[in-house]
Amino acid sequence: MANKAAATVSNPNGFADLLAKMSEAASESTLRQAAVAGARVIHKEVQLRAPVGPVPHIRSGKLYPAGTLKKSIALYHDDDKSSVKKALQVYGVTIGRDAFYGLMVEEGHDFSGAVAKHAKRTEFGTSKVPAHPFFRPAVDAKSREALDAMTAVMQQKLNEAKNG
Template identity: 45%
Template structure:
């Protein structure tokens, strides 16, 4: 059996509910997703292999291009505005060969760093996402 209740200050209740709505906004969704992606990004950068310097066609190639090319990219095609923000930890076009390192070739064995980095930090990344959402909810509740 339901009891009766009275709303003493309907304006305050409406204001509170409006503030809580901001927690599910596109901006907060993206901030949370990026927070998780940053955790993975840092781990992948740590694990990315660094080769040796070499010369080709008169140009010296310095080691570390792959490591420096690891980035976070928003996936516009897979994201759903207001509902799902997908960020990828990947490498730039300068390090196109990252896929050969990660998966190997017929001439070189795989030296995975992307998947192991993700596996090592996926729980921490999820915690970072939750932390951002909780912080925004607390801020909204306080006004």
Template identity: 40%
Template structure:
């Protein structure tokens, strides 16, 4: 069995400051900033991969010019899957106006799939993780200085 060791704290206030900084690093604000940074990387790739029809789609909700789907790809906070202070979940999806994105992504009985969400995610998931890590590392440096 190991012998107990004594620990002496010479500057308790400095230790408290560092512990408080760690608490700020793990805050919901930093967590969201990091999640958004990763989400933006995937969002940009998905927008590039979204198919663009050169015709003008005339639907019940009005005219959809070329690139309508691409311009309606969004990055949205997903409150149901998020845990305050522990997990910030964001999704890359299409807006309600571009509902037909699901038909392109998954296909229909009359149309083959033209996936762009999943390939965009797969192509950039490592870069997104690096962006998340970079934000956290920057916050660690920023808060450990002060």
């Protein structure tokens, strides 16, 4: 006597529907939401670590109050590096135009005149100009939390697809 097995399929389209929902869960919108969730974690930490000078400064006749650098930290979507076809969405944290000097602070420049014009751009400062890095330490401190935030968004979308 041969062993036989029988199966009954009560929802023949169920698997196809689940695959369609999972595909939707990995859409460009979901990827953007996940990427921006991670970028927000880094953005917040960069803002917390951005130094605030003791006095305002003037450039080309415009007054920049103390704290302009901290207020100018912004999120952006990198259209050039992002791709729907490659399932890649890239967000970044940058310094706005009002804080044109941000990279100089990050890389070891000072704003005491000639030193600012001639100091080398280096993460570690120079013999005359100390560095005040705040981007790299922020990324180092919060990269795991950023990854967790992105993972949470993706997990939520997958759960919604599975249960919805």
